[in-house]
Each structure stands twice: as structure tokens, then as C-alpha cells.
Amino acid sequence: MTQDTRPPLPPFTHATATQKVRMAEDGWNSRDPERVALAYTPDSRWRNRAEFPAGRDEIKVFLTRKWTRELDYRLIKELWAFADTRIAVRFAYEWRDDAGNWFRSHGNENWDFDEAGLMRLRFASINDQPIQESARKFHWPQGPRPADHPGLSDLGL
Helix, strand or coil, X not given: CCCCCCCCCCCCCHHHHHHXXXXXXXXXXXXXXXXXXXXXXXXXXXXXXXXXXXXXXXXHHHHHHHHHHCEEEEEEEEEEEEECCEEEEEEEEEEECCCCCEEEEEEEEEEEECCCCCEEEEEEEEEEEEECHHHCCCCCCCCCCCCCCCCCCCCCC
């Protein structure tokens, strides 16, 4: 894998789409904007809620701001559908704000990849649900979700 290539490459199979989703989840759970931005084309376009970052530099700024605000961030993604160069996922993540209020954010993403496996389009729709700390379901040390931790369907989410 080089900075310009991100296997698995399209067209996707169920196995390679599932692998791509898990790689994206692991990257986002790193909370490293530099690392995450490299999975996108230099001119990648996003819609994330009401924001529209374009290009890696704007993506890095967006992610830095996001993870400064969303503390103790833990994310799970699950493959929803795939075809050719596209993958659809559903996801949930838990986080707290600086006042100690906990949230579970639920959403869907539609992705489109170039021939090198870099994401060129990302459209995300997200809803935030306030939760009590005792209602949290994502309990693992900061970083990638352990292989034996349940996924969204297993957790009933």
C-alpha cells in the first residue's frame, strides 16, 4: 500500500467491502486527522451534517475540530450495501462533551472510491442521541475496536 493506493480496490466483493469498512472504522478510531485524510483523494468531497469539506486539507481541519469537541470517541461501522465502486455503511459512535454529557450518534454514509481505492465522495447523515453514561455500549481502550467486541447488529443498534 502506498499513499496513493488503498487496497482493497474496487470493484468490491462482500469480503473486500467488509474489509474496507473495518479499515475505515479503525482509522477513525485512531482519531488521527493526518492518517485518516490519506484514505481520501486529494480533491475528495464530503457532506457531513451541514458541512461540506473539500480536499484533504479541509478534511484534516474538520476532523481536528471534531475530535477536539467529541471526547472519548468510540465508533462502530457496519456494511449496509455495496456495488462496483460504492459502499454504504451504517454506524454509531459514542462520545462526551467537555461538560461530561454523553451521546450516541447514529448515521449512514455513502462512499464512492476511485480506481486506487481512495474515497472521492463521502455523504453522511447523522443524528445525536443524548444518553446516560450508564447506557454506553462501547467499552474498549482508545484505538481500534477489539476483534471480539460486538458489532452494531450484535448490540441491537
